[in-house]
Amino acid sequence: MQATTGVKVTDIRDANLPMDGEGKTYHLKLKEGDLASRILFVGDPERANRIQMNCFDRNTEKTEFISPRGFTTYTGKKNGVPVSIMAMGMGLAMMNFAVVESTIITKGPRAFIRLGSCGTPHPDIPIGTVVAATESILIQKNYDAFLPEAKDLKHYSISKPVKPDASLHKLMVERLQARSVVVKEAPDATADNFYASQGRIVPGFEDKNQTLIDELMQEHPETGSLQMETFELFHLANTFKEPMHTAACAIVLAQRKSGDFLSDEKKHEIEIRAGNACLEALGTYTL
Numbered sequence: 001m002q003a004t005t006g007v008k009v010t011d012i013r014d015a016n017l018p019m020d021g022e023g024k025t026y027h028l029k030l031k032e033g034d035l036a037s038r039i040l041f042v043g044d045p046e047r048a049n050r051i052q053m054n055c056f057d058r059n060t061e062k063t064e065f066i067s068p069r070g071f072t073t074y075t076g077k078k079n080g081v082p083v084s085i086m087a088m089g090m091g092l093a094m095m096n097f098a099v100v101e102s103t104i105i106t107k108g109p110r111a112f113i114r115l116g117s118c119g120t121p122h123p124d125i126p127i128g129t130v131v132a133a134t135e136s137i138l139i140q141k142n143y144d145a146f147l148p149e150a151k152d153l154k155h156y157s158i159s160k161p162v163k164p165d166a167s168l169h170k171l172m173v174e175r176l177q178a179r180s181v182v183v184k185e186a187p188d189a190t191a192d193n194f195y196a197s198q199g200r201i202v203p204g205f206e207d208k209n210q211t212l213i214d215e216l217m218q219e220h221p222e223t224g225s226l227q228m229e230t231f232e233l234f235h236l237a238n239t240f241k242e243p244m245h246t247a248a249c250a251i252v253l254a255q256r257k258s259g260d261f262l263s264d265e266k267k268h269e270i271e272i273r274a275g276n277a278c279l280e281a282l283g284t285y286t287l
């Protein structure tokens with residue numbers, strides 16, 4: 001391992017696109033060949049494990065890589081087609097690492113689906129529904145507005161929408177329905193944090209967010225999901241110069257109006273049905 005120069009194979013070589021001597025990216029710790037070009041991104045490592053255990057083809061080879069930065073990646077097959085499942089953590093930054101580094105070590109057209117969990121600000125969407133994002137807007141905290149000298153600045157901004165790939169979205173919805181998942185196609189709102197930017201009131205913090213959810217629903221009354229990654233996925237697909245087909249859906253765990261929260265048992269059951277559906281969509285999508 002140790003070269004005469006003192007540089008190890010595992011040392012990072014390039015400051016712009018950090019990779020080690022084995023060609024592994026800095027954060028995912030994966031190299032070419034470790035990852036399929038059809039990837040299911042989920043936030044929760046337990047969800048990723050449950051889906052790979054229950055939904056990959058049986059009796060075919062599969063791999064598992066765990067990076068020290070919190071990414072766990074399984075690669076196997078769905079109906080004979082290579083697919084990966086990556087547990088990529090939470091938030092815009094983690095989705096950015098996951099997608100950008102995935103593009104570095106894969107080639108050709110890619111298909112990426114996010115299967116997340118979410119809350120819903122919509123009073124008519126019950127827990128256990130899977131919201132398929134027809135578009136996504138970004139709610140961002142405006143840090144300058146919290147400075148003592150700030151005047152007349154809004155504390156939160158809401159971006160314009162970005163959209164999924166229409167054909168991958170349609171296929172994902174069809175597969176979810178075929179797996180008897182209760183699906184609602186609706187716009188998504190992605191927030192840049194879990195608490196303040198999703199209108200949660202946390203004792204001790206002056207978050208200036210008491211009216212945020214009401215304002216969101218006035219401006220975007222059909223919003224069906226409130227979560228933390230989908231906007232970044234759709235945005236990155238728009239800025240990538242090669243074909244990157246994206247879609248996203250999220251299991252409603254929390255009904256923000258009624259306060260209902262989905263049981264773990266129901267969540268696990270939906271994760272497997274939705275996981276199967278998303279892998280089938282990835283596997284059958286024509287790239």
Ligand code: R1P
Pocket residue numbers: 042043044089090091115116117118194226227228229
């Ligand atoms: C917050 O609890 C996390 O859950 C949701 C949010 O987007 C955020 O990442 O998605 P995942 O369950 O996919 O992580």
